[in-house]
Amino acid sequence: MTMTGAVRDAQANTERPRTIAALARLHPYVKGSYTRLILGIIDAIAGAIVALSIPVVLSWIVDGPLTTNDPNQIFPAVGLIAGLGVLEAILVALRRWLVLKPGTHVDGAMRADIHNHLQRLPVSFHDKWQSGQLLSRAMSDVSTVRRWLSFGFVMLTVNVITLLIGFTMLFVWNPVLGSVFTLCALPMFYFGIRFDLRYRKLSRSGQDQAGDVATAVEESVHGIRVLKSFGRSAYAIDNFTDRATRLRATELVKGKASGTLALSLTALQAFAYATSLLVGIYLASTGAISVGTLFAFFTTVAVLRWPIDSIGFLMQLTIDARNALDRFFDVMNVPVRVREADNPVSLPAASGALVFDNVHFRFDDAGETRAATTPDLLRGVNLEVRPGETMALVGLTGCGKTTLTALTTRLYDVTGGRILIDGVDIRDVRLEELRTRVSMAFEDATLFSTTVRENVLLGRPDLANPVDEMTRERAETLLAQAIDIAQAEFVYQLPDGLETKIGEEGLSLSGGQRQRLALARAIVTQPAVLVLDDPLSALDVTTEQLVEAALRRVLATTTALIVAHRPSTVMLADRVALLHDGVIADVGTHTELLARSALYRHVISSESDEPRILENVDDERELDVATGVDELRAVDHHDLDSDRDEVVAP
């Protein structure tokens, strides 16, 4: 929660544009639809005029044929009214048809845009933002804007114009009555503005809280296994109840604000009406105005009733839409920081030499509170993986191995130094090309809701949907090879073989099965550089050996960086790099490192269940496990420091 809080504060600090300016940001989406929107508004105004002219005709009938007792004029007059009525209906139909496209079009465009933009935003952005906040922006906020555009905006414009025309007509009917009514109605502005100020904040909090609720739902479903296993659904329910309660509280306050506004609008309106009636009757009694005029005046006032009543509601809608747009642009305005190079260089068709040159990296939110004291996570990583070489990356938990691998495909950008592939800084290469060249398997195997085939061929869309027979065959061969290397033959036994749908919407697989598919996925693209993050952690010893044997064939010709926790995985590699304290502490073959680096032995060696590292420490110190850990760590560090000297010394 603190993160969202931080994000929100940041937003609160930035200057809020005025409502109109804020809504004007819709321009790019509405661009193609202005004609229809304007026609819609004209249509609506015409409709309002028609509605307003019906009383005119009525008053004319009252003062005309009905007073002069002329039956011949009644048919044309009523015919006129009927005609106006039909026209009104047609205009309404026309208006709905006119604004239909803009509304849904803008809606669709915004929806697609935010999704596409989010996909391109860097991983660091996704680390920070709550998923529910993103979802609520892409779904309900966009709907709010659509509703406003196709209904609120049009009605608001129409109502404002109706009010203008209506009030003018009131003055035309009778200036005195018109002024009386207008004066009495003026305080509405005051209440309107007060409401606006109050409702703005409420509406924004409501939307944010709805996002929190969505987040809670998502987490509770994704974490269902943990919740079930600890029997802690109650925890999730409490958390959810908290958020839902907060949302409800905000909505209730919003209701109160609307209620107050409705009260003032209704009462003021009645007051204005009554005062005008008083004056009107008086004027009529003195003969200053005719009964027809009096009647027409009040029929016009009646027509104005809905526009006035609806002001509150339309204001709400507009403020909601404005805030929804703010939220939408909160995300849309985040620059895609991992940016395409301005003048992209093409990677040479060469072999895939991977070089880390004094690479620095720190997470945005690493030690925000004590920035001065927290050093970069990676502070000067220098490592060269030669073409075709397999390099194992070894280090303690949390030392930055995964982060380092993520840098190679620019999931994050280095904060200092550079990464070169075949001599080219990866920031100068098109992302698409870079990610084709470098293929990854992550620690947690993410499978998508689609067939096994498509999951494996994820990085080769050309093969997943082959256009001709040749590609199809090639796809089959590559697929079969990858599956073979990853020892994922089990897929053939699935209910529909390669066409079995897996992932969230399909069949669930075992941990090792998922990991093997992720491995197959990384291999199948035949990349120049293969980056595998602890790719065999979920495999049993036998399968691991099989996979390793098969992998060796691939690795013989591919540059690879493999994060490893176990000696068995390290054995795959030609050389091993030891990551410690943000730098590569040592590089060499497994045997070399075992021989010369105490740190390396500490990290990787499990020859004996008795940790080697402790051999120079009093045995008693390790007895009490709970309190011994820190001392053990302390020893580690002591040991490692001396170790580093050792590394430097020769």
Place this chain on the structure above:
Amino acid sequence: MSVSGVSSEERSDFTRLENRRLRQRSIALFLSLAKPFSWRIALSGVLVVLGTLTSVAGPALLAIGIDQALPALTNDRDWIPTLMVVGGYIASGIFGGVFISTYIRTSTRVSQGILFNLRLRVFRHTQRLSMSFHESYTSGKIIARQTSDLDTLREFLDSGVEKLISGVLYMAFTAIALIALDPPSMLPVVISFVPVFFFAWWFSTASKKAFRISRVYSARLIVQFVETMTGIRAVKAFRREEHNERTYGEQVDNYRYANQKVISLFGIFDPGLKLVANIVMAIVLLLGAFRVLDGGMEVGVLLAAVLYVRRIYDPVNDLAMFYNSLQSAGSALEKISGVLEEEPTVAEPSTPTSLEHPRGSLDLTAVSFSYVAGRPVLPALDLHIPAGQTVALVGTTGAGKSTLAKLIARFYDPDAGSVKLDGIDLRDLSNRDLRGSVVMVTQEAYLFSGSVIENLSLGKPDATLDEIEAAARAVGAHEFIMSLPDGYETDVNKRGGRLSSGQRQLLSFARAFLADPTVLILDEATASLDIPSERLVQRGLQTLLADRTAIIIAHRLSTVSIADRVVVMEHGRVIEDGTPADLIAGTGTFSTLHKAWRESLA
């Protein structure tokens, strides 16, 4: 075809019978939701009645003003009727305002209350539903039910009900006023209701289908959105963006067309009603005008009648909107009630056997289990684990180890056979007893967004800070936690994304330590740890597991050193079972495995 539960969610064409069943289900849900608010609903009904009354009074007051007050003033200089009319107006305004604002507050209470309760109900229910449900019903769908479907319902509650009540009342009162004023003018109105009825019926049928389709597409959008954002790293690394852009674009288009369809149906319905209204008004005017000429009617009465007729149809627009949002909310309720109708297949017993002092002996007898019918994962399994034993469960991937673990943790019930804890079938234990005594650390170490403390105390909600810290120390997590910016208070971000995978595992380990269960199941709980941390954890385990039953699934056979017994599984069967020493000394699978493993350590 069945429409029970969520089975029919993607369909939009139903037979009459199915339609009725779905409608009944939604209505029943709605009524049960409305029930706790009945007096508030009644109150808001009354308020609407009163509010409508006050606004219906308007034309009548005007008619009185013109027909009586004006002559009185003109002829007799009598201000009284005028002042009364004016006073009546002001009073009606103030009362009307009070009624409306009170109504808005009350109805917000009702609608927010209903939404709140429904949210919680769905949430609780999805928490209760079994794993098998969650495996087939994606998270995105549940989120869709809880967000966009509820939004739809909210729209309905916020405006729909008011529109209905006030609309109907307004019509009724206006009609009564009209009849009181001039009965013959009512006739054309009554006749007009025949075409209106058929028109509404057409709209209802057509829009219901369109709304269903729109719900389906909206859920699909959410499903894809959630999946993409959840797997964003893989999406990026495998350049899935364009593909996603395309498929999401298609879904957006589908959704847009569905919406367009709905809106354009309404775009016919709404002006159609207006047309009827205006024509009827013209007819009333025509008939009235002749009666005025005949001297059978006052001008004021005619004007009021015409105003009333026009007003009778005013709410028709509102009613149409009500109907629209009713249809839309109906289809949302259909989906939500479908989820609520799902029963947990692994249900808590109604009369649980109590387990006072769990010792932790486990008996699996003739257990068979399959996820997909006809493909047994565990064909027939017998396993007896005495209390306090530490069992290492090993075997090739896909052998069924996790499945076995999940059966013991009662994520699923066996198809046949039984799983017993201390001689009691798990199916007879209350969730409290079961979850209090059996805890499983799953293969994926899921952390929730929130602080380290919050995540750890999931294991034991009332844990003190000292206990939490002790647990963290026991697994060797204390040090890295302290190095986080805010120590134990640091937000680990969604899914614990702020931590490395090994750190996540350490935390979920610590969480299980805190829970202090009688039976602890560890499914690959150390797979992502470095060797020193793993060693620490194992040391911790040795103390921790001393007096409890433990099942440790691990591919790294180092675990075996702390086990009393090793069980080797293959293809859902136990193929070897014995003490580590015996098995290693033997010639079976395990001894081969162990040798291979030892070699791999070199």
